[in-house]
Amino acid sequence: MGEVSETxxxxxxxxxxxxxxxxIADDQNMRIxxxxxxxxxxxxxxxxxxxxxxxxxxxxxxxxxRSNAYRIEPxxxxxxxxxxxxxxxxxxxxxARHNTPQRA
Numbered sequence: 169m170g171e172v173s174e175t176x177x178x179x180x181x182x183x184x185x186x187x188x189x190x191x192i193a194d195d196q197n198m199r200i201x202x203x204x205x206x207x208x209x210x211x212x213x214x215x216x217x218x219x220x221x222x223x224x225x226x227x228x229x230x231x232x233x234r235s236n237a238y239r240i241e242p243x244x245x246x247x248x249x250x251x252x253x254x255x256x257x258x259x260x261x262x263x264a265r266h267n268t269p270q271r272a
Contacts, residue, residue: 184209186263188217189226189240193260196238226256 182190187207191198200218204211218238221227226244229236242257254262 182263184213185217185221186259188214189221189256190260190263192227192238193240193264196240197232197235198238199235 184207188203188209191203191206195202198206200211200214203209204214207214209217218227218229222229224244224247226241227238228241229238231237240256240260242255242260244256245252246254246256246259
């Protein structure tokens with residue numbers, strides 16, 4: 169458990185933080201295990217990313233029984249000064265439009 173099925177070398181357009189945020193935007197009740205599988209990360213990495221996002225004010229969670237329900241803070245701005253302008257919600261809307269299944 170916790171193994172990533174495929175490794176990737178080289179650079180990518182999205183950070184792991186962005187991937188986790190997109191997964192949560194698609195399903196606010198998604199389990200860490202499922203986020204990890206979707207993002208091809210370990211569960212431990214996803215836990216750390218979620219903690220980073222919460223500490224940065226991008227995400228909050230509430231406990232619902234044995235699960236968490238996440239809430240993305242839509243008015244927050246991207247962290248890097250070069251990304252000045254769009255909010256997290258605007259970025260997620262853009263990514264959602266292009267979130268189609270990958271072709272083999």
